[in-house]
Amino acid sequence: xxxAKSATSMETTLASIVAHPTRAEAFTILGERTASPVEIAxxxxxxxxxxxxxxxxxxxxxxxxxxxxRPVRGAVEHFYRATSRAYVSTEESAEQSIEEREVFTRxxxxxxxxxxxxxxxxxxxxxxxxxxxxxTPLVVDAEGxxxxxxxxxxxxxxxxxxxxxxAERLVDESxxxxxxxxxxxxFFELPExxxxxx
Numbered sequence: 001x002x003x004a005k006s007a008t009s010m011e012t013t014l015a016s017i018v019a020h021p022t023r024a025e026a027f028t029i030l031g032e033r034t035a036s037p038v039e040i041a042x043x044x045x046x047x048x049x050x051x052x053x054x055x056x057x058x059x060x061x062x063x064x065x066x067x068x069x070r071p072v073r074g075a076v077e078h079f080y081r082a083t084s085r086a087y088v089s090t091e092e093s094a095e096q097s098i099e100e101r102e103v104f105t106r107x108x109x110x111x112x113x114x115x116x117x118x119x120x121x122x123x124x125x126x127x128x129x130x131x132x133x134x135x136t137p138l139v140v141d142a143e144g145x146x147x148x149x150x151x152x153x154x155x156x157x158x159x160x161x162x163x164x165x166x167a168e169r170l171v172d173e174s175x176x177x178x179x180x181x182x183x184x185x186x187f188f189e190l191p192e193x194x195x196x197x198x
Contacts, residue, residue, distance in 0.1 A: 016061055017110055018117040022046055023054040027114045030055075030064050031082040038077060055080060063110055083107065090153060115182045137190070145189070152187045159183050 018024045026040050035043075037052040044051070058064040059080070068079040093101055119125035140148065170178055 016057070017063065017114050020054060021118065021121045022051060023057060024114040024117045024121075026051060026054050027058055027063065027082065028111065028118060030058070030080050031111050031114075034067055034079050034081040036077045036079045063107065082111070090149065112184050115184070119182070148187055152185055155185060 016023075017027055022044070025044050026037075029035055029040055029043065037055045038048050040046075040055070041048040041051040055064065059066070063083060064080045065083050066078055067081050070077050070079070096104070116125065125131065138144075138148075
């Protein structure tokens with residue numbers, strides 16, 4: 001397992017991912033499935049050379065990896081995917097070292113920033129008045145921290161239940177009624193603020 005990057009290194013990587021809308025869009029697609037630059041170009045309506053350039057940049061950042069190569073009409077089509085899945089349970093996290101958890105955190109934050117950048121660029125982030133954007137600093141004890149952890153696990157499970165029910169309803173509805181969304185939650189301990197010396 002590679003060592004966790006410093007905060008400065010992580011910020012540089014995040015900035016590099018969202019430096020161009022095509023790069024952010026390619027990164028989020030590769031976070032959902034394996035795809036080639038040709039497939040991504042067809043999906044987002046961009047030139048394959050342009051998309052290939054940004055996928056190579058993601059490869060240089062070590063946030064995607066080459067997973068397959070297939071011969072296509074005298075050429076070789078390369079297939080990539082993001083290097084980390086987007087969820088680790090509390091039980092799985094407890095078995096990881098802090099370095100492993102930090103690597104996973106870096107990858108998930110990269111996905112979040114790329115998703116937000118895409119939505120802001122497209123004007124969809126604030127298009128619906130019932131979208132959620134909440135930041136809540138809290139001070140809790142150890143028991144409260146555990147309760148908040150369990151609450152976020154429950155939110156994740158409930159989110160999947162809603163997704164399943166929506167999928168069942170969409171079978172009988174037109175494709176145009178579907179709404180692509182992103183649910184993102186974070187819960188973590190903040191460092192204590194340094195108080196000014198009086």
